Amino acid sequence: MLERLVAALRTLPLLLCSPILPSSAARRRRARRAAAAIAEVAPEPRRDRQPPAALLRRMRDELRLELARNAADGRAFPHLARFERQFSKAGLRVLEAVPVDHLRRALAEFEAMVRNWSSPALADLRSRMAVTLADRTSASSVWIAANSVAPAMRGNALAGQLAARASSMFGSSQQMLSRI
Numbered sequence: 001m002l003e004r005l006v007a008a009l010r011t012l013p014l015l016l017c018s019p020i021l022p023s024s025a026a027r028r029r030r031a032r033r034a035a036a037a038i039a040e041v042a043p044e045p046r047r048d049r050q051p052p053a054a055l056l057r058r059m060r061d062e063l064r065l066e067l068a069r070n071a072a073d074g075r076a077f078p079h080l081a082r083f084e085r086q087f088s089k090a091g092l093r094v095l096e097a098v099p100v101d102h103l104r105r106a107l108a109e110f111e112a113m114v115r116n117w118s119s120p121a122l123a124d125l126r127s128r129m130a131v132t133l134a135d136r137t138s139a140s141s142v143w144i145a146a147n148s149v150a151p152a153m154r155g156n157a158l159a160g161q162l163a164a165r166a167s168s169m170f171g172s173s174q175q176m177l178s179r180i
Contacts, residue, residue: 051124058121060088066122070113077113079105095132103133
């Protein structure tokens with residue numbers, strides 16, 4: 001009998017606190033409702049960077065047509081022509097593959113060449129080039145000590161000292177990226 005009384009006394013605090021403490025089922029229901037409300041308010045953004053194949057063909061064909069039209073007038077756009085050849089082979093992957101300075105020159109020539117941006121394909125290509133250039137320019141502005149030493153000098157003791165001093169002064173490039 002004493003055991004029953006002790007067991008009852010042990011459960012008494014739980015019984016008194018049960019209206020205050022929510023059950024695990026109630027917590028799960030509230031969590032599901034909150035997740036549904038968040039998903040309803042802010043849908044996940046679509047990062048559809050690859051356009052349909054038909055749009056890629058139109059981009060390629062219209063760019064080629066504009067280059068041919070300007071070549072007939074005697075104007076040459078060498079960086080844009082090189083970009084067009086690579087774009088014909090690799091599609092939009094070329095935006096990430098081309099060096100930043102080549103992309104910058106190709107975009108400048110593209111903007112100088114095209115006067116009528118009514119073509120949605122050309123406007124879309126120009127927009128993608130500009131956005132990629134902006135992204136890659138900001139990413140390439142981070143200084144990395146290993147990239148600053150010429151490959152021929154990397155085995156040199158002076159290059160090692162420069163890299164060691166730079167890493168002690170600036171930290172690793174990963175730390176620089178995490179501070180931004």
